[in-house]
Amino acid sequence: MFKNLSKILFLFMVWLGTFMVFSANSWLGLWMGLEINLLALIPMLVSNSNLNNTEAALNYFLIQAFASTILLFSMILLIIYNNLMFMNMFYLYNMPMKLMMMALMMKLGAAPFHFWFPNVMENINWMNGMLLMTWQKIGPMMIMSYFIKLDITLITFILLSTFIGAFGGLNQTSLRKLMAFSSINHLGWMLIAIIYNENIWILYFIIYSFMNFCLIYLFKIFQIFYLSQLYSIFIENPMLKFTLLMSILSLGGLPPFLGFIPKWLIIQSLNYMNLNLINLFIICMSLVTLFYYLKISFSAFMMNYNELIFYYKNFFINKNLLILMSINFFTLISFFFMIDLMYM
Secondary structure: OOOOHHHHHHHHHHHHHHHHHHHOOOHHHHHHHHHHHHHHHHHHHOEOOEHHHHHHHHHHHHHHHHHHHHHHHHHHHHHHHHHOHHHOOHHHOHHHHHHHHHHHHHHHOOOOOOOOHHHHHHOOOHHHHHHHHOHHHHHHHHHHHHHOOOOHHHHHHHHHHHHHHHHOOOOOOEHHHHHHHHHHHHHHHHHHHHHHOHHHHHHHHHHHHHHHHHHHHHHHHOOOOEHHHHHHHOOOOHHHHHHHHHHHHHHOOOOOOOOHHHHHHHHHHHHHOOOHHHHHHHHHHHHHHHHHHHHHHHHHHHOOOHHHOHHHHHHOOHHHHHHHHHHHHHHHOHHHHHHHHHOO
16 A cells, blocks of 8 residues: 555545544534545545445445534534523524534444444455544544533443444454444444543553454455455464464453453443443443454364465465564553552
């Protein structure tokens, strides 16, 4: 990707749009940052050699443009209603905030507005998928943190996202769709983190992005897109199997891996807020996601197809193994954090 200067320019514009959202001091500035971010990402999704990429870019643009229209409309309504406050029309204030939240949830791909996200993920490459699952969520979640509050609407979004993200990935054979449903599930956890403490959300997002990168980098090296391909890739190298298992268990939030730290903090936060039923529900949904994460590694650990070793010989490079092991080493460091947290 970095050999193409135009793509580097568009990637810079994607970053610029998100940084505009960080630094904006008005509703219009926030909207402009999101639009620059969107319009810069579309050319990166389009590929002349693959019509599926073009279809995914078109679907992504239509959904994001529709959500941006609703977002701009709600911002205009909010400005109008702020001017009507002296007329004792406080009851009108909630409507634009609800509209704004729904528009941002559509941009994020949260349930029940998740219908576009797995389909777009299925038709793009791994690096664009990485951008879609991580960087593209920063702007909308940053805007949401300005006005978010715990109410029945937000609780509905959180419960649906964790539920659909968990059960939607059970029957998937495509790894890109499976990672999309995993992202929807993690989005529900991040929404809870925003409610309680933005610092926990930032920590969760950074760790989630790092774990996502560990797994997607491995899939990109070996050009793996479906579960069936995993039968042949990891046969002859136990270090690759170990790397895959570490990445998956960390993304699933299993102790003592790195992914357990933010989930533990959120579970404690819900306990402090006396939301024990929601706490129990999202923990159960996290166990369901762990099941289909383990399904990825099951094929590599339990199956043995010696006639398909040619995949391994074609794609494996020693330098890639060194990079993978170096990255995945950091997924084991949560053990020391857990000891510190226990004695704080």
